[in-house]
Amino acid sequence: MNLTPLAERFVLHFGEMGSRWGVNRTVGQIYALLYISGKPLCADEIGETLAFSRSNVGIGIKELQAWRLVKLVHLPGDRRDFFEPPKDVWDIFRVLMEERRRREIEPTLSMLREALLERPDSEADQIAQDRMREMHGLIELTTGWLDEVQRLSPETVIRLMQLGAKVQKVLEFADKLKFGARDGGEA
Amino acid sequence: MNLTPLAERFVLHFGEMGSRWGVNRTVGQIYALLYISGKPLCADEIGETLAFSRSNVGIGIKELQAWRLVKLVHLPGDRRDFFEPPKDVWDIFRVLMEERRRREIEPTLSMLREALLERPDSEADQIAQDRMREMHGLIELTTGWLDEVQRLSPETVIRLMQLGAKVQKVLEFADKLKFGARDGGEA
DNA sequence: TTAAATTTCCAGAAAATACTGGAAATTGAG
DNA sequence: CTCAATTTCCAGTATTTTCTGGAAATTTAA
Numbered sequence: 001m002n003l004t005p006l007a008e009r010f011v012l013h014f015g016e017m018g019s020r021w022g023v024n025r026t027v028g029q030i031y032a033l034l035y036i037s038g039k040p041l042c043a044d045e046i047g048e049t050l051a052f053s054r055s056n057v058g059i060g061i062k063e064l065q066a067w068r069l070v071k072l073v074h075l076p077g078d079r080r081d082f083f084e085p086p087k088d089v090w091d092i093f094r095v096l097m098e099e100r101r102r103r104e105i106e107p108t109l110s111m112l113r114e115a116l117l118e119r120p121d122s123e124a125d126q127i128a129q130d131r132m133r134e135m136h137g138l139i140e141l142t143t144g145w146l147d148e149v150q151r152l153s154p155e156t157v158i159r160l161m162q163l164g165a166k167v168q169k170v171l172e173f174a175d176k177l178k179f180g181a182r183d184g185g186e187a
Numbered sequence: 188m189n190l191t192p193l194a195e196r197f198v199l200h201f202g203e204m205g206s207r208w209g210v211n212r213t214v215g216q217i218y219a220l221l222y223i224s225g226k227p228l229c230a231d232e233i234g235e236t237l238a239f240s241r242s243n244v245g246i247g248i249k250e251l252q253a254w255r256l257v258k259l260v261h262l263p264g265d266r267r268d269f270f271e272p273p274k275d276v277w278d279i280f281r282v283l284m285e286e287r288r289r290r291e292i293e294p295t296l297s298m299l300r301e302a303l304l305e306r307p308d309s310e311a312d313q314i315a316q317d318r319m320r321e322m323h324g325l326i327e328l329t330t331g332w333l334d335e336v337q338r339l340s341p342e343t344v345i346r347l348m349q350l351g352a353k354v355q356k357v358l359e360f361a362d363k364l365k366f367g368a369r370d371g372g373e374a
Numbered sequence: 375t376t377a378a379a380t381t382t383c384c385a386g387a388a389a390a391t392a393c394t395g396g397a398a399a400t401t402g403a404g
Numbered sequence: 405c406t407c408a409a410t411t412t413c414c415a416g417t418a419t420t421t422t423c424t425g426g427a428a429a430t431t432t433a434a
Contacts, residue, residue, distance in 0.1 A: 004308075004309055004311055004312050004315070006302060006305060006307065006312050006315060006316070007311065007312070007315050009298070009302060010298070010302060010315065010319065013294075013295065013298045017291070017294065017295060020209060020290055020291050021291060022207060022209070024421080024422065024423095025422085026422080026423080035318055035322075036314070036315035036318045036319065037314075037315075038314040038315070038317075038318065042380095043380090043381080044380095052423080052424095053423065053424050053425070054381090054424090054425090055381095055382080055383085055384095055423080055424065055425075055426090056422080056423055056424070058381070058382070058383095059382095059422090059423085062382090079379070079380075079431075079432065079433085080379085080380065080381095081380080081381075089321040089322060089324075089325050090325065093325060093329075103207055104204070104207050104208060107200075107204060108200065108204060111196070111197070111200045115193060115196060115197060118193060120193065121191075122191055124191055124194065125191050125193050125194070127223070127224075127225040128191070128193060128194050128197065128223035128224075128225070129193070130225075131222055131223045131225060132197065132223065134276040135222075135276055137276075138276050138277065138280060141345065141348050141349070142280075142348065144348070144351070145347075145348040145349075145351055147351075148351030148352040149351075149352070151352050152352060152355055156355055156358070158328065159358065160332075160354065160358070161328050161329065161331070161332035162328070162332075163358075164331065164332055164334075164335030164336075165335040165336070165338050165339060167347065167354075168339055168343055170357055170358065171343070171346065171347070171350075171357065211391080211392065212392085213392080213393080229410095230410085230411080231410095239393085239394095240393065240394050240395070241394090241395090241410095241411090242393080242394065242395075242396090242411095242412080242413085242414095243392080243393055243394070245411065245412065245413095246392090246393090246412095249412090266401075266402060266403080266409070266410075267409085267410065267411095268410080268411080375434100376433105376434090377432100377433095377434095378431105378432095378433090378434105379430100379431085379432085379433100380429105380430080380431075380432100381428105381429080381430070381431085382427105382428080382429070382430085383426105383427085383428070383429085384425105384426090384427085384428095385424105385425100385426100385427105386423105386424090386425100387422105387423085387424075387425105388421105388422080388423075388424090389420105389421080389422070389423085390419105390420085390421070390422080391418100391419080391420070391421080392417100392418080392419070392420085393416105393417080393418075393419085394415105394416090394417080394418090395414105395415100395416100395417105396413105396414090396415100397412105397413085397414085397415105398411105398412085398413070398414095399410105399411080399412070399413085400409105400410080400411070400412080401408105401409080401410070401411085402407105402408095402409085402410100403406100403407095403408090403409100404405100404406090404407095
């Protein structure tokens, strides 16, 4: 399979950005190719198109599966494994957020939780623990909020985003009518 | 300067997580050290505490400055450069979001904008461009929302987060009263 | 069960990144 | 201006990561 210049630009860009997103060039390019192809591809097609060795494609696909960014599908009458990303771009976004959180946030949250259980036995520890407590609070608040948002329908989330800063007015209004909006305790 | 066991755990953790956050071990450890120290440190202190060469510390600090995660300060009567992170953890969070967006999102947004201006001259290009349009729309919506949120006061943002999924009820309520909340057009 | 197709694993090569010590440049006090 | 303190730059070394080809394992159709 040969790439059009348009497709090639997209693929090369994802390859270069890969390192900033925590994957290597191969993985970035493979994902980009699957994303714009609009149909499932098999490892050989991918390797041929991007000029990667067969094993390299295999490793890259495994990594993308670990990220839940591509899934295995089978075409009738073909025993090879084909791969495609989730159809819906919002689905991709959600998965990406979840995985990044799992890899980039959760380990730190655990570490902070444990560290905060200990009794500080010096002034330096006291200060360090105060700082950790601040960080812990911030992470708890933001990830807790993410949990809540994930329970909303995509449509509601989209509406919320389109609302933008106007949400403040809605909040003020809610306050004025004692809507109970102040109570964020049980969240 | 010597680290307490508690501080050391924190520093080592940040070193290990660094690679997932797009910085190397040195940079992660330096940041962690500055964060929990609660006072500005100079390059020599950092290098001595973490057992890095002086140049390595220099490079690491430069990188943290590029991220706007530490700033240079001077202590009276000392001509050495000292460094400290922003005091407020919400400030750190905001800077982190801005920088990640600038490095991880903006380049892709530019690429997509350009690619979408071109006329597709094959069915494959047609499909590819449709996919790019979806991705572009998602990014525009989310970054636009981030822009709006940044204009709110931290207190409002915190309240919004504490509200969590209850925001849906507020929205419904606003709708019912024809508050004008449906209009997200000018955002 | 066999054999062809396909995927997974692995060891070594190639490439990229991180790190060091020292040399050069810059800064600021006197 | 001079000189000592400090920072920045640089070339070479070490480490880590990526990539390859081939061998082993797995799968499935017949």
